[in-house]
Amino acid sequence: MSTPLDTVTHAEQTPEVDQPWADLGLKPDEYERIRDILGRRPTAAELAMYSVMWSEHCSYKSSKVHLRRFGDLPSETPLGKTLAGIGENAGVIDIGQGWAVTFKAESHNHPSYVEPYQGAATGVGGIVRDIMAMGARPIAVMDPLRFGAIDHPDTARVLPGVVSGVGGYGNSLGLPNIGGEVVFDECYQGNPLVNALCVGALRHEDLHLARASGAGNLVVLFGAKTGGDGIGGVSVLASETFEDEGPAKRPAVQVGDPFAEKVLIECCLDLYRAEVVDGIQDLGGAGLSCATSELASAGDGGMEIELDLVPLRDSTLRPEEILMSESQERMMAVVSPEHLTRFMEITERWDVEATVLGRVTGGDRLQITWGGETIVDVPPRSVAHDGPVYERPIARPGWIDAVQADTTADLPRPEGEQIAQTVLDLLASPNLCDKSWITEQYDRYVRGNTAQAMPFDAGVVRVDESTGLGVALATDGNGRYGRLDPYAGAQSSLAESYRNVATSGALPLAVTDCLNFGSPEDPGVMWQFQRAVEGLYDACLELGIPVTGGNVSFYNQTGETAIHPTPVVGVLGVLDDVRRAVRSGFPAAGEVVLLLGETRDELDGSEWAKAVHGHLGGTPPRVDLAAEKALADLFVEAGRAGLLTSAHDLSDGGLAVGLAESVMTHGVGASIDLASVGGDGLDDATALLSESGARALVTVAGEADVATLLGIAATYGVPITRLGTTDGDRLRVKGTRGLTVEELRAAHTGTMPRYFAS
Template structure:
């Protein structure tokens, strides 16, 4: 590890001396892109993070949001957080992904919340590539192992394959927790004289320099050379830590808390006191260790997992120790909060003595140039429609993800009302008698073509997913993934996804209450597409929702543009990804907020039999996904551009199966077009009349086509 020359000059000027070895390493990690957001922070003010429902916004380990109608001391709060574990998951897919789950769960614990749901959004190179499959299988195994062992259900997420992730996959994990006003804890230290107590696993040498490693491009030899920077998880210890944290919060023993993640103990403890403009005095040799002869720098910066730093009043320390011992967890009183500098000693020698605020906030921001991407020309392929239908429905991007989510325990906790495989999951928050809908994902094909418009579309797509379950948007967290920001075209694309996501979330009244930035996702294969993962929650009364699958009777309508005549745009579509060509990205609805509100209301109407959003793969994939052995669909497309009608991917559209087409028309009057497509049948067949030809298939054939991932991994 080495501190950049310009940063060292700034540190020397502030300290009026050369930094110690431990100080230099601490500054390097806490001033890294991963921790300090040096390239992205100037852009993040674009996000609207405020609202009546927002209790704790950005800047803490997780955000806290009140559910609608919940007020006063008995109000039910949810926590939301998201993080990336991209570089570690390339180097060691199992442990990299597993510790990503562990980290975001501990972020939830540090707010005094109990984790109730996970969502994972995963991005890999082309599915046919053997290395991509190796990473894919390892990441899914790591997530399922850790999540299943700790008893937190993985209920939502996404999987995308794109050639530009080959040298740098992305693993983004979100967590939702449950708390209330009495249990709420933050990461801001409260009072000088309070003790700092480390609870959890012993500290080893794993994960050293993880924050700085995450702030660099991946080199060709990263899989071997950077393995020591990857943490190793122990989900059984995490499960004990979850229950111990619950006991500590129940008894009111915690004044503030921070998960030990990036930059380890140094990061967690310094950030706690910096938030309150306080200091700390830490004796590093007091940290319980699992390896012999660890030095000060290793103890300070190791990112060993399953550890929490708590601020505890002196009279409560013994009780904290008793609870830790009850759950077979290590417990060390490592120091105390002060009103001076942040200091660390090791065997009587002072190794760190700096102002905590300067350590956390002193990093200079980068002033980077940017270039706007060129809009694509229109160059459309001429493809047989039946061939195109089969290819798009069978694409790994639109095919069934059952192979992934069947490995996750999505029922544990007995709160999952709608599980993975639907447009959005629904978690039963019985404490408030409300359902919490959760959708998470991005769309690299969209943002690769049009970063700004594609990011707006991603926000609308996630909102459409929760509205299809009868919920209205409540809040969101984002994980903004980009390549090397020092490249103007890459930084221009990153600016585009920030502005697009921020604008649409504000339009939808979904404040972005927290998030994560991951840059330098660049390798010898080149930069990743700008990838703005959004995890969005919506709320509704009760826990029931209309299914995605069709019923054997009822009329079928499309809400939104079918793509007639000159309106169709195929840019960013799976159709073009399969067959080549280029086009502009589709325009979005004029009033997306009204559309989402109306769709949520119609989804909850008694006359509604099924609802399914239309997006990735277009109408072709959405129709195919609705068909079951017991219910088919007989559809006619009225336009003269069947390729556009079937495959364009404008978001903000939905298929609604209803007993009253007139009621749907009336609800969407002045909001969005309503196009009658046909009716349900009871024979399990999908028939699409294109005027001069008909595409016909059945549920069994569709299942076989959509089993691409299972076949590819056999």
């Protein structure tokens, strides 16, 4: 890397200088394109900016051509327009009564493999700042996680650190963690997925956007000092495939300080209340390179920055390192001169360092100086928004036909007394076992507005304390289904998240996603990605909900081994009053147990096939989006009427796991008859283990409520099957051995402590 004396004038005079563009992740044609844009070679500082901003993580250069179709989805919801969508720091949805919520999911996968604690912690910190940048108060977080085999030594290294990082940062911020997932699979062995979601609340008038407008307005950097941690960071780290030998020689992972971020949250909210912020951007991936170029690009002019005014923790940092640093807990604001004094008074009251770095100009250039010399002079859009766009080669993998032909038809299905043991085996399996060893490390109820959290189907948090208005959120992603059929797998993930929100009684409104895939340079991976995006688009179109934003994480691959296609889909819904949210788990004896939806012989890709037989093949369950919407509409109406005493979606593990979890929640047993499930010809094992979609398990208090629910179900065309009643202290399925609550809990709760308690 050149010295700080590499100014724009010097670059013009020395076109032959050899530059380390390849070491920074740029391709030969990308470097040449930079030279064409500038009409000269870039300075060292400009090269640093382009390299991080044109990385896969920041530029979406391999996914843009596919993601553009999400912009064609309707922006209207049943409650109003989308207030901010794709392209902003986070999506913003009108939830009525003058309130809006903003939510988004992001990935911090590769950093969390290299340094599990800090990788996960700064993933939480980064997504929280995205929410702050929209003018909102963050109110809750979620953490969808994927790890390798539960018994692999490296899982024992990664998982505890990740969980500690998520909990350590979120708990210190005082944000409840209200949901997520923990999935184990060998495909994630060298590439754990650490996705994070945050939701925030704001009044409509408090919405802020990332724009630098108004010539003469000032550019203010505030928050933590800039250090050497995270130079290149996630921008570079998330844009390359891991080698087979694992996490050696990587860019420095960022180091987070949650207490500094907590102060920054309150400071930002005070600044918004004082109406002294014209535009704002958080500093995450690509640091100052991102904040300056994106603010200027989205504004109506240019920007001038004096880089040597940046407060530093390390005085030896070179200009290009300052521009690439991804040090945490920093924000950049655009402030009019008449508001600067008030802005500084507020930051001083919160003991937050704030420095005027420059100003918005009337031109169309981003110019950065160091010691009075110009080291950056670029069109900001060329850095932030007009980077490379690739139409990567796409080819359907040759292996997929054989995998789809390898169905579960010949797998032995349990009968009679074997069924009870199969249920216990499933409850103890890594993906279906109790995860409270993890979730008890998270504060789920801090701030006092959490109405529901793990292990319930959806997290529910109150937004307005006076009316009870609130939101329900769920995240889901099924990599097994994604491997068998990425189109159906993506739709299944969306459908399950949509269904989880609906079972709480909430009206689903919007989608965010975190699309985790292997290398985009592999045509087979790009085929998986294209099909998954098509599946999500078609599903959202049919369900009538917008995608408001999200994240793409490529290069989740070690050598030639890619992860299963894993689009993690978050759905947000609204509840008029969170006190009426429907909870899962049988609440009392003497209630009627009902199955909503149609059960089919669909065991391909199931947890039973994988956990019991080590089998993954066939085609995933059919996705019936019309049935999913009908089921959701039923839940909204029945929930508002207070008709349901419990509701639990059916997905992984099917009816067997849904019944067992419902029994364990409050220790209330049930007597179940499967004779009518799925019609004639469906054996008991299939009725219990099938993972057919658009289904849920519910209870109502008595026969009058059964009749009312039957009437609502008929309106929406939702099939209802009577299963039995709640009673006693064991799960009794006719024709099989009964299982006591103690047996179920012993199987369910023993797995995680056995591997991680020490």
